[in-house]
Amino acid sequence: MNMPKTVKGTGLPTDLPVDLPFEDALQKLESVVTAMETDDLPLESLLSKYAEGTLLHQHCQQKLGDAELKIQQLEKLSSGRISTKPLTFDDETS
Secondary structure, eight states: OOOOOBOTTTOOBSSOOTTOOHHHHHHHHHHHHHHHHHSOOOHHHHHHHHHHHHHHHHHHHHHHHHHHHHHHTEEEOTTSOEEEOOOOOTTOOO
């Protein structure tokens, strides 16, 4: 059985579930920042929170980037209707 990769010394996963909603990730990120700013945490805990916050930040950035791509692909048709084009990536194989 494959165990998920973790950030060395933290026990935190190196990535987050892809299906983690943006709002949930942002809320977790805000709580990490608040804990780092207000709690009197030992160095190891601060490093762990920093690693977790970095992962959450990257996840939020990815979700925002995906949303931006979807918005950019909205296309107004001549009839006035709005439609979307499916997202395609250069590395996809048919």
